[in-house]
Amino acid sequence: MIKRRVVLAYSGGLDTSVAVHWLGKERGFEVIALALDVGQSGTDFAAIEERARAAGAIEVVVVDARQELADDFVLPTLQANALYEGRYPLVSALSRPLIVRHLVAAARRFGAEAVAHGCTGKGNDQVRFEVGTRALAPDLDIVAPVREWGMTREHAIEYAERFGLPVTASRDRIYSIDENLWGRAIECGVIEDPWESPPADVFALTAPPAGGTVDPVEVVVGFEAGRPVSLDGEELELVALIERLQGIAGARGFGRIDLVENRRVGIKSREIYEAPAALALVLAHQDLESLTLERDLAHEKLRLEPRFAELVYDGLWYSPLREALSAFVASTQRHVTGEVRLAFEPGGVARVAGRRSPVGLYDYGLATYDAADAFRHEDAEGFVRIFGLGIKTWASRQQATGPAPR
Ligand code: ARG
Numbered sequence: 001m002i003k004r005r006v007v008l009a010y011s012g013g014l015d016t017s018v019a020v021h022w023l024g025k026e027r028g029f030e031v032i033a034l035a036l037d038v039g040q041s042g043t044d045f046a047a048i049e050e051r052a053r054a055a056g057a058i059e060v061v062v063v064d065a066r067q068e069l070a071d072d073f074v075l076p077t078l079q080a081n082a083l084y085e086g087r088y089p090l091v092s093a094l095s096r097p098l099i100v101r102h103l104v105a106a107a108r109r110f111g112a113e114a115v116a117h118g119c120t121g122k123g124n125d126q127v128r129f130e131v132g133t134r135a136l137a138p139d140l141d142i143v144a145p146v147r148e149w150g151m152t153r154e155h156a157i158e159y160a161e162r163f164g165l166p167v168t169a170s171r172d173r174i175y176s177i178d179e180n181l182w183g184r185a186i187e188c189g190v191i192e193d194p195w196e197s198p199p200a201d202v203f204a205l206t207a208p209p210a211g212g213t214v215d216p217v218e219v220v221v222g223f224e225a226g227r228p229v230s231l232d233g234e235e236l237e238l239v240a241l242i243e244r245l246q247g248i249a250g251a252r253g254f255g256r257i258d259l260v261e262n263r264r265v266g267i268k269s270r271e272i273y274e275a276p277a278a279l280a281l282v283l284a285h286q287d288l289e290s291l292t293l294e295r296d297l298a299h300e301k302l303r304l305e306p307r308f309a310e311l312v313y314d315g316l317w318y319s320p321l322r323e324a325l326s327a328f329v330a331s332t333q334r335h336v337t338g339e340v341r342l343a344f345e346p347g348g349v350a351r352v353a354g355r356r357s358p359v360g361l362y363d364y365g366l367a368t369y370d371a372a373d374a375f376r377h378e379d380a381e382g383f384v385r386i387f388g389l390g391i392k393t394w395a396s397r398q399q400a401t402g403p404a405p406r
Contacts, residue, residue, distance in 0.1 A: 003028065003029065003030045004028065004029050004030070004112075004113055004114070005029060005030045005031075005032060005107075005110055005111060005112035005113065005114075006023055006027075006029040006030070006031055006032070006112055006113075006114040006115065006116050006143060007031075007032045007033075007034055007103050007106040007107045007110065007112045007114075007115050007116070008020060008023065008031055008032070008033050008034065008057075008115070008116040008117070008118075009034055009036075009099050009103055009115070009116070009117045009118065009129065010033035010034055010035045010048070010052050010057070010060075010118075011035070011048075011118065012035060012043070012047070012048035012051055012052070013118075013167075013168075013169070014153070014156050014157065014160065014167045014168075014169035015118040015146050015156060016033075016118040017051055017052070017055045017160060017165050017166075017167050018055075018145075018151070018156050018159050018160055018165065018167075019116065019118050019145040019146065020033055020052060020055035020056050020057050020165075021055050021056050021159075021163055021165055022145050022149060022159075023116060023143065023145060024056050026149075027143065029114070029143075030058045031056060031057045031058060031116075032057065032058065032059040032060075032061065032106060032110050032112060033052035033055075033057040033059070033060045033061070034060075034061045034063070034099075034102055034103055034106050035048050035049070035052070035060065035061070035062045035063075036062075036063050036064075036065045036095075036098070036099055036102060037062070037063065037064045037065060037066055038065055038066060038069050038095045038098065038099075038180035038181060039066045039069065039179070039180045039181030039182075039239070039243075040179040040180060041179060041204070041205075045062050048060075048062070049062055050166070051165075051166050051167070054165065054166050055165045055166075059110060061102075061106055063102055065098055065102065066181055066239050067237070067238070067239055068098060069094065069095060069098050069180060069181055069182075070181060070238040070239045070242065071238065072098070073094040073095070073097065073098055073317075074094060074181065074182050074238070074242070074278075075227060075238065076326050076329065076330070077089070077090055077094060077182075077308075077312065078228075078278075078281055078282060078285055079226045079285070079329050079330070079332075079333050079336075080304075080305050080308040080309070080325070080326070080329045081282050081285060081286050081289075081305050082305060082308050082309035082312060083282065083305075083309055084261070084309045084310065084312075084313040085259065085261055085262065085309075086306070087257055087259050088257060088259055088261060088271070088273060088313075089182060089183060089273075089275045089278035089279060089282060090182070090309060090312050090313060091178070091179075091180060091182045091183035091184065091185055091273060091275060091278070092124070092125060092128075092178045092180075092185050093124065093128060093312050093313050093315070093317075094180070094182055094312070095178075095180045096125055096128035096129055096132060096315065096317075097128065097132045097315075097317035097318060099129070100115075100128070100129060100132035100133050100136060100318075101132075101136065103115040103129075103133065104133065104136045104137045104140065107137065107140055108137075112140075113140065113141055114140060114141035114142065114143050115129075115133055115137075115140055115141075115142055115143075116142070116143040116144065116145060117129040117130075117142075117144060118145065118146050119144060119146060119147065120146055120147060121144075121147040121265075122263075122265060122267060123263065123265070124263050124264050124265070124313065124314075124315065125178075126144060126147065127264050127265070127314065127315040128315035128317075129142070129315075130142050130144075130315075131314075131315040131316065131318075132315060132317060132318055135318035135319065136318060153169075153171070153173070154171065156169075157169055157171060174188065174189040174190075174201075175187065175188050175189050175191075175202060176188045181239065181242055181243070182242070182275060182277070182278045183205070183255070183273055183274055183275030183276075183277075183278050184204060184205055184273065184274045184275070185271060185272075185273050186198075186202045186271070186272040186273070186274075187269065187271060187272075189202075191270055191271075191272055192270060193270075194260050194270040198258060198272045202272055203256070203274060204274065205246060205250040205255065205274040205276055206250045206253050206254065206255050206256050206274045206276055206348070207250070207251075207253060208251055208252075208253065208346065209251060213346065214251045214252055214346055215346070216252070216343065216344060216345045216346065217248060217252070217343075217344050218341055218342065218343050218344075218353060219231055219232060219245065219248055219341075219342050219344070220232050220233065220339050220340070220341050220342075221245075221280075221281070221284045221339065221340050221342060222235075222338075222339050223284075223285065223288055223336055223337055223338060223339070223340070224337055225333050225334050225335075225336060225337055226285070226330075226332075226333025226334075226336040226337075227333075228241050228242075228281055228284075228285075229241075231244055231245065242277045242278075242281070243277075245276070245277040245280055245281065246276050246277040248344065249276035249277060249279075249280045249344055249350060250274070250276040250277075252344040252345060252346050252347070252348065252349075252350075253346065253347055253348035254276050254279070254280065254344055254348045254349065254350045255274050255275050255276030255277070255278070255279050255280070255348075256272070256273070256274055256348060257271075257272070257273040257274075257275065257279075258270075258271075258272055259271050259272075259273070264313070264314050264315065279350070280342055280344075280350055283342065283350060283351075283352060284340035284342055284352065285336070285340075287340050287352045287355050288336055288338050288339075288340050288355055288357065289301070289332075289336055291338065291355050291356075291357050291360045291361065291362055292335045292336050292337070292338060292357050292359055292360055292361060293332060293335060293336070293361075294335075294361065297332055301328075301329070301332055304325055304328065304329075307321075307325065308322065308325045308326075308329070311325070335359055337357060337358065337359055338355065338356055338357025338358065338359070338360060339355065339356055339357070340352055340354075340355045341353040341354040341355065
């Protein structure tokens with residue numbers, strides 16, 4: 001008898017290791033484990049592959065997807081200056097559609113009829129996996145073992161012990177962490193009380209090197225048509241640039257976010273994020289746009305950016321509206337070339353110290369109040385008179401017929 005196959009998004013952690021075994025035992029699937037390198041620090045993919053096989057996977061696929069994450073998901077999101085609820089740079093929301101793309105590709109390659117993920121029923125990630133999969137492959141079934149089996153962490157550890165699955169979990173794990181190139185998300189433990197300060201041990205990317213101090217520093221970020229291409233004049237691929245900036249900004253404590261956010265499933269949750277490079281690049285990119293985008297275009301873009309962030313957060317990366325918004329954003333980016341000087345100070349402060357662009361719209365002759373002033377002051381009088389004409393007409397009628405405008 002030919003067994004049904006499923007491709008599981010495998011992280012190497014406790015839940016997805018148990019899921020490999022469970023999908024075989026409880027559901028009769030042959031399991032293909034898919035693990036992606038999305039830039040999670042300190043991950044040993046050889047060990048992950050071993051663990052998946054030991055848990056019973058018939059096949060393990062490991063993909064270095066960092067560049068794909070950077071080019072296809074991070075870049076369009078940076079260009080949209082997308083921050084969910086004004087603050088969260090969508091770290092986890094960007095890797096999910098990437099993982100979905102690879103799940104679907106692996107399902108086709110191995111003739112699987114289903115994909116599976118290790119999300120719980122309370123989060124956004126299940127939405128992103130499932131809506132994304134339905135968009136790319138409406139014919140595939142979706143299995144969510146962790147949502148179905150109702151095991152506590154304790155039970156999952158017992159399950160692993162009973163079936164001899166190698167896991168690295170400890171019973172007293174405190175936080176749930178998701179990490180990629182664009183940042184790190186931390187949930188659970190004491191931070192579930194929104195009043196409590198996050199303890200120092202939640203942070204990994206945003207602290208001075210152990211025992212050391214760091215000096216303030218300036219970094220010049222170079223952009224070419226909306227794409228970050230250099231740091232201090234040194235050309236870098238996007239992945240390397242993000243990693244380098246992560247180190248510089250993170251060492252100065254920049255990039256922490258403490259947010260009570262609205263999940264798609266109706267829950268408010270307290271989240272801690274570290275996203276030093278993401279926040280620094282958004283800051284620089286927004287600033288360069290303020291120099292290079294024409295006023296109406298800039299204002300319209302500002303209106304659309306929160307919508308873009310919302311769609312991505314909600315798992316609608318593969319939707320016609322997200323695609324159309326990205327087309328708009330892409331069309332604006334041809335103007336966004338130049339350099340931004342970012343200043344980082346210890347204590348988590350970053351600011352834009354200066355900016356310049358060969359195609360910038362700042363015109364010194366128009367802006368200056370000194371002798372070089374080239375603005376035609378006499379034109380302003382007529383302009384302002386006509387601009388205010390409607391208001392003037394309205395005000396005089398008001399005065400004639402009722403109380404004066406206040
Ligand atoms: N709340 C964030 C989001 O929805 C982070 C989710 C992190 N996921 C996790 N499994 N820890 O994007």
